[in-house]
Amino acid sequence: MEKVYNFCAGPAMIPAEVLKKVQEELVNWNGLGTSVMEISHRSKEFLAVAQQSEKDLRELLAIPANYHVLFCHGGARGQFAAVPMNLLGDAQTADYMDGGYWAHSAIAEAKKYCEPNAVDITCERDGKKAILPASEWPLSDDAPFVHFCPNETIDGIEIRDLPDTDKPIVADMSSTILSRPIDVSKYGVIYAGAQKNVGPAGLTIVIVRDDLLGKAKQVIPSIFDYKVLFDKESMFNTPPTFAWYLAGEVFKWLKDLGGLEAMQKRNEAKANLLYDFIDSSDFYKNNVHPDNRSLMNVPFQLKTPELDGKFLEQADAAGLKALQGHRVVGGMRASIYNAMPIEGVQALVDFMQQFEQTNA
Ligand code: PMP
Numbered sequence: 001m002e003k004v005y006n007f008c009a010g011p012a013m014i015p016a017e018v019l020k021k022v023q024e025e026l027v028n029w030n031g032l033g034t035s036v037m038e039i040s041h042r043s044k045e046f047l048a049v050a051q052q053s054e055k056d057l058r059e060l061l062a063i064p065a066n067y068h069v070l071f072c073h074g075g076a077r078g079q080f081a082a083v084p085m086n087l088l089g090d091a092q093t094a095d096y097m098d099g100g101y102w103a104h105s106a107i108a109e110a111k112k113y114c115e116p117n118a119v120d121i122t123c124e125r126d127g128k129k130a131i132l133p134a135s136e137w138p139l140s141d142d143a144p145f146v147h148f149c150p151n152e153t154i155d156g157i158e159i160r161d162l163p164d165t166d167k168p169i170v171a172d173m174s175s176t177i178l179s180r181p182i183d184v185s186k187y188g189v190i191y192a193g194a195q196k197n198v199g200p201a202g203l204t205i206v207i208v209r210d211d212l213l214g215k216a217k218q219v220i221p222s223i224f225d226y227k228v229l230f231d232k233e234s235m236f237n238t239p240p241t242f243a244w245y246l247a248g249e250v251f252k253w254l255k256d257l258g259g260l261e262a263m264q265k266r267n268e269a270k271a272n273l274l275y276d277f278i279d280s281s282d283f284y285k286n287n288v289h290p291d292n293r294s295l296m297n298v299p300f301q302l303k304t305p306e307l308d309g310k311f312l313e314q315a316d317a318a319g320l321k322a323l324q325g326h327r328v329v330g331g332m333r334a335s336i337y338n339a340m341p342i343e344g345v346q347a348l349v350d351f352m353q354q355f356e357q358t359n360a
Pocket of ligand 1: 009010074075076077078102149151152153154172173174175193194
């Protein structure tokens with residue numbers, strides 16, 4: 001089969017080495033004669049998977065002891081509801097910084113539970129889309145937490161600043177988790193759908209500071225209650241065991257490659273290769289200011305949208321898959337998560353160069 005590189009924003013590429021290992025052990029996992037999918041989540045074999053994966057994730061992200069890791073259902077959108085239900089207490093509002101599509105969607109969900117103080121933090125800098133410095137984000141006094149989305153998957157915007165506050169910071173890290181080291185101690189809650197940098201869809205990672213457990217309103221569904229999930233070790237109901245196991249294999253892969261410092265270097269090299277090429281060309285453009293360009297999701301436009309169909313068709317035929325931008329923004333988008341090798345980005349750049357030569 002020809003070499004295929006999948007630039008999908010999610011579900012996204014899983015490291016080829018991990019897929020191969022999973023395939024090899026699929027029908028006879030751990031010498032049990034069955035797959036890992038078919039055993040009880042409470043079996044000692046699966047509990048070992050659960051423990052090891054949490055240990056590896058803690059090591060990768062240097063998660064402090066006063067933080068809990070929850071392996072949940074419901075995706076990031078589930079967390080859009082779970083966060084206010086768990087953290088509002090008696091408050092009527094919370095601070096929600098709006099830097100793009102996903103932060104905006106979290107605000108829409110939060111409106112069911114409170115009157116969010118929604119702040120548009122986008123701006124224009126040098127004619128490009130950018131984000132206001134965090135020191136200029138107007139926060140309210142009565143908000144029990146500040147929510148933001150550090151990587152806007154659709155807009156291709158990354159926010160490296162953190163809100164300037166003593167309140168718990170809640171971050172939707174769905175499309176940036178594990179792409180580089182972070183200081184977990186600066187956050188109250190970090191959550192992420194797995195289907196970009198962690199593993200298959202169906203698993204959601206939540207990292208929550210100990211003092212934020214047990215604040216949930218009584219009407220919260222138990223499967224979203226951080227305290228219940230912690231007390232039951234993420235097994236209040238049957239967890240997505242296969243996705244959890246596979247995530248554990250991805251964590252081992254990351255550790256083998258040298259952890260998140262090494263991953264950051266790889267990711268910066270990939271992103272620079274693509275952005276530098278786009279900036280050097282008159283045919284392609286990316287309209288995000290360099291201060292806020294995403295390491296993971298690179299949207300770009302062709303000289304004229306009339307060429308979009310031809311570009312996508314020829315890219316697909318060349319083994320470069322899923323480059324179509326999100327329907328709300330159009331154009332192209334290359335998602336270059338951890339599992340995308342630099343060879344894939346080089347293949348994309350080579351294709352773009354050749355497409356430009358024949359269509360400029
Ligand atoms: N937040 C971000 C930043 C995302 O990229 C996505 C999915 N693309 C979501 C939330 C929604 O995730 P899910 O489909 O897991 O609910």
